[in-house]
Amino acid sequence: MSLVPWRQRHEGRSAGPLNSITRFRDEMDDIFSRFFEPHDLGRSLTSGFAFGPRMDVTESDKTITMTVELPGVSPEDIELNVTGNMLSIKGEKKSCHEEKEGESQYAERQFGCFQRCVQLSPSVDADSVEANFKNGILTVTLAKKPDAVAKRISVKAG
DSSP, rough: OOOOOOOOOTTOOOSSSSHHHHHHHHHHHHHHHHHHSSTTSSSTTTOSSSSOOOEEEOOOOSSEEEEOOOTTOOOEEEEEEEEEEEEEEEEEOOOOOOOOOOOOOOOOOOOOEEEEEEETTTTTEEEEEEEEEEEEEEEEEEEOOOOGOOOOOOOOOO
16 A cells, blocks of 8 residues: 555646646656655764664763764664764664555555764864663763863962
8 A cells, every 4th residue: 555645736627738737847856856855863964875774962071972873773783883973873774564465555664774974173182972762762972081181270460
């Protein structure tokens, strides 16, 4: 079963060659709009893969923490690399395809490879990276270099 979005087209058109051309143009417009529309799992990211994970980044005095949503991904399918000043998160969300005889199915979930690259600040110590994965959330903690930690300087009056 295939579901097609319904949109009201130019109702009340007259029959004829102009109608056929208009219908063809409308169908081509549909094809291109569906091809370029963004998808829920970050498909519009520049990675070019099936989907890209969403990420939050927070910073404290001593660390930078990245929290990445990876629902349905196993920890063993995640690859984390630091190369120079780039952190790359690669992986694969594997399909768990079920076929049931005689039943129609509808699928919106996406499966496949993903990649997300983040440029790191020069203040990050690339040798002090920790990664934890729990309940579909990858937490990457990057320690800042000791000389990059802000030092508070008191201002004296007078």
